[in-house]
Amino acid sequence: MNRVVTVSREFGSGGREVGVKLAEALGIPFYDKELISMAADDMEIAEEAFRRYDEHIVEDDSLDRRFHHAFSEIYTIPMSDQIFLAQSNVIRRLAAHGPCVIVGRCADMILEDSVNLFIYSKMKRRVARLLELEPGSTEREMERRIREVDRKRKDYYQYYTGNTWGRSQNYHLCLDSGLVGVDGCLKAAMAYLGVLCGEAQ
Amino acid sequence: MNRVVTVSREFGSGGREVGVKLAEALGIPFYDKELISMAADDMEIAEEAFRRYDEHIVEDDSLDRRFHHAFSEIYTIPMSDQIFLAQSNVIRRLAAHGPCVIVGRCADMILEDSVNLFIYSKMKRRVARLLELEPGSTEREMERRIREVDRKRKDYYQYYTGNTWGRSQNYHLCLDSGLVGVDGCLKAAMAYLGVLCGEAQ
Numbered sequence: 052m053n054r055v056v057t058v059s060r061e062f063g064s065g066g067r068e069v070g071v072k073l074a075e076a077l078g079i080p081f082y083d084k085e086l087i088s089m090a091a092d093d094m095e096i097a098e099e100a101f102r103r104y105d106e107h108i109v110e111d112d113s114l115d116r117r118f119h120h121a122f123s124e125i126y127t128i129p130m131s132d133q134i135f136l137a138q139s140n141v142i143r144r145l146a147a148h149g150p151c152v153i154v155g156r157c158a159d160m161i162l163e164d165s166v167n168l169f170i171y172s173k174m175k176r177r178v179a180r181l182l183e184l185e186p187g188s189t190e191r192e193m194e195r196r197i198r199e200v201d202r203k204r205k206d207y208y209q210y211y212t213g214n215t216w217g218r219s220q221n222y223h224l225c226l227d228s229g230l231v232g233v234d235g236c237l238k239a240a241m242a243y244l245g246v247l248c249g250e251a252q
Numbered sequence: 253m254n255r256v257v258t259v260s261r262e263f264g265s266g267g268r269e270v271g272v273k274l275a276e277a278l279g280i281p282f283y284d285k286e287l288i289s290m291a292a293d294d295m296e297i298a299e300e301a302f303r304r305y306d307e308h309i310v311e312d313d314s315l316d317r318r319f320h321h322a323f324s325e326i327y328t329i330p331m332s333d334q335i336f337l338a339q340s341n342v343i344r345r346l347a348a349h350g351p352c353v354i355v356g357r358c359a360d361m362i363l364e365d366s367v368n369l370f371i372y373s374k375m376k377r378r379v380a381r382l383l384e385l386e387p388g389s390t391e392r393e394m395e396r397r398i399r400e401v402d403r404k405r406k407d408y409y410q411y412y413t414g415n416t417w418g419r420s421q422n423y424h425l426c427l428d429s430g431l432v433g434v435d436g437c438l439k440a441a442m443a444y445l446g447v448l449c450g451e452a453q
Contacts, residue, residue: 061421166431169420171420171421217419217420217421218418218419218420219418219420219423219426220262220372220418220428222420222426222428223427223428223431224425224427224428224440225420225426225427226424226425226444227421227423227424227425230367230424230448231444231447231448232447234447235444235448238443238444238446238447239425239440239441239443239444239447240440241443242439242440243432243436243439243440243443245439246432246433246435246439246440247432
């Protein structure tokens, strides 16, 4: 398979895990948080700023002001936009290197020839999955956290791409992980991607 | 596989063909237009009325008025709603009989335990596919026709389910047929459904 695969995902759906396993199965690199530090190196911006702006739009601009002086030459657009542009450049550079799996960060809209996956699952399933991975919260707390992360991802996607997050037509393959689990999604994705290699399934 | 599979589709995406081949591969019945005549038998309503109201909402109610006298006892809700209800009953009855593939008609929202597929493709691909199947129109005419049919399906879905047509979270598996063709969608769908059977893929 000679294409970059992007994975967008609802929080708690296991989409990142699908991405990791897909990269393993295809024998290609996987990128997620690594993108952030690579982009940080690229722009020589402090990691703290990156983490703060990563995949959500910040309304409070106190950090922008703090960084204002340090970047006075390039500070013509908001810091969050600069970080998005820096990440986009890193994503394009990674894609130019060869096939890989990239999770999140609007990579589906930044790249032109990628195969784009969206992984999601019903709220109840996601709450149960996350509580199993990170016990300690109540169901209500976890649901609130999931809604908050999803809202940020949605706003971020809408802001930078002008498209609706989760609209199937934005992606090539959308998979509900609740019904078949991470491994089921992997099987379906491998079958779909296999067609692109002209491989017999 | 012990589940009903529903297939929603953009016009020209080949979604119906995916449904037909899926039913063949699974060895289960396929239902599309047949639903209409079954529902017609069910309510003893003329086929003409059914065809007219099938999968779109009619604003001009001249036909309602024509049928008004014939159904005066049951005419408490608009004809299109009656037909939707009759079709819904047929869909539930078919599902109760055993696994089958049902295309369109909001079957995904009518049934509770179905596995729901959505098939779509970029406009350019759909225009090319339909022009190959039915030559004679210009690309412009075909695109207009596709947009019109899709708009009707979208409105119908929105009206009867309150949900957004094409929103991935409404379905379990959404497939862009433009990239991998009907057979590619079939392979991915069989892999996804195979997990539900506990079959090795």
